[in-house]
Amino acid sequence: MTDYAERRTMMVDTQIRPSDVTKFPIIDAMLSVPREAFVPRNLREAAYVGENIDLGGGRVMLEPRTLAKMLDALEIRSDELVLDIGSALGYSSAVMARMAEAVVAVEENAEMISDAQGLLAENGADNVILHEGALTAGAAEHGPYDVITLQGAVEHLPDGLNDQLKDGGRIGCLFMEGALGVVRIGYKIDGKINWRFSFNAGAPVIPGFERHAAFTF
Known part of the structure; x- marks a missing residue:
């Protein structure tokens, strides 16, 4: 029988902490939320590997290091409202739900939404609102x-x-610029977003977020 709690601890000790993520709310959330519950059953054995997990249709569960470092840079507080785009089966939303006041999880895949509903309820993430749409x-x-x-x-x-x-x-x-991926944090000041470099990472581009090729005649 697989000891997933042990794997979670190992993920935090070998992937999260060595990436300079030490804030208690992030470590606590990543130790508490069962990552294996939020992937299709046939991928459970791969849930704690240090890479993106392919969920099909161009969608992934981000590798633990990427998610943790992004959360570290965003510094979510307990009185804040978070919008989580492309929440898939709900893992990222469940993690952030432990840090924020509430999370609105946007997903356009109806099957994923229906699975996420049950998974979030089972894992006590009752401050996540699922929103089906583009x-x-x-x-x-x-x-x-x-x-x-x-x-x-x-x-x-x-x-x-x-x-x-x-x-x-x-x-x-996470902006993909050719083969190179860069995570930036944008700060909205006076209606404009000011972007700052955070760290390098990689992932497939979410369908719909590709750069539109310019028309050529």
Whole structure:
């Protein structure tokens, strides 16, 4: 019988802490939320490896280090509202739910939403609101948000998402620039996002967030 609690501890000790992530709320959340519960059953054995897990359809569960370092840079507080885009089966939302006041999880795959509903309930994440709709549209009706995260990479970020961030809010985003991926944290000041480099990482671009090729004649 697999001891997943032991694997969680090992993930934190070998992937999270060595990446200079030491804040108690992040460590506590990643030790508490069973990552293996939020992947398809046939991928449970791979749940704690240090890489992105392919969930199909161009979607992934971000590797533990990438998620932890992004959360470290975003500094989510217990009175804040978070928008989690591309929440898939709900792992990232369940982790952030332990740190934030509430999380709005946006997912467009109806099957994933239905699975996530049960998984979040089973794991006590009752401050997560599931929102079914286009990932590129976010969830303006529940906003504005203190923090926005995206579970996968982007080449292009729709303006409408920036509009859903409160002034003074933060957005964590993994930009793929060719083969190189860069996580930047955007700070919204006077209606404009100021981006700062955070760390390097990689992931597939979320469908819908590709850079549109310019028309050529």
